[in-house]
Amino acid sequence: MRITARTDYAVRAMAELAAEGETPLTAEELSARQDIPVRFLFGILRELRLARLVHSVRGPQGGYLLASAAEEITLAAVIRAVDGPLASVRELSLTGLEYPGPAAVLPDVWRAVRTSLRQVLETTTLADLARGELPEIVRSRAEEYRTGVRDHEQ
Numbered sequence: 768m769r770i771t772a773r774t775d776y777a778v779r780a781m782a783e784l785a786a787e788g789e790t791p792l793t794a795e796e797l798s799a800r801q802d803i804p805v806r807f808l809f810g811i812l813r814e815l816r817l818a819r820l821v822h823s824v825r826g827p828q829g830g831y832l833l834a835s836a837a838e839e840i841t842l843a844a845v846i847r848a849v850d851g852p853l854a855s856v857r858e859l860s861l862t863g864l865e866y867p868g869p870a871a872v873l874p875d876v877w878r879a880v881r882t883s884l885r886q887v888l889e890t891t892t893l894a895d896l897a898r899g900e901l902p903e904i905v906r907s908r909a910e911e912y913r914t915g916v917r918d919h920e921q
Contacts, residue, residue: 791830
């Protein structure tokens with residue numbers, strides 16, 4: 768999985784909205800708070816609105832709000848809204864994917880990658896980000912990463 772600028776910006780903007788609660792934030796406010804180019808952010812917010820993850824409020828106190836409770840919106844939902852499937856192999860279904868010879872077990876690797884991504888991204892919500900408290904699976908995987916990086920530096 769490649770985390771695109773679009774995904775990074777979308778998740779950061781949604782985290783801001785989650786932290787703000789019931790107060791709408793304008794695209795300009797989100798842009799300034801997260802250092803996201805405002806023109807790029809408008810496109811992202813449009814996609815998030817089409818996916819029914821945010822809604823806009825008109826008027827002088829208007830802006831954007833989460834369309835559901837922050838506890839109900841996962842990072843996976845945000846990513847799918849702006850970038851499509853979490854992990855895909857040449858846009859093929861992994862269910863019946865088969866390769867010949869020494870690559871025969873490779874589809875299981877791709878399935879494991881997708882499952883790992885889903886375990887992290889479908890259990891982490893915007894509320895988790897807003898609170899600064901990540902689920903145990905995310906904390907443990909992040910620690911595995913940090914340990915691996917330290918081991919490789921020595």
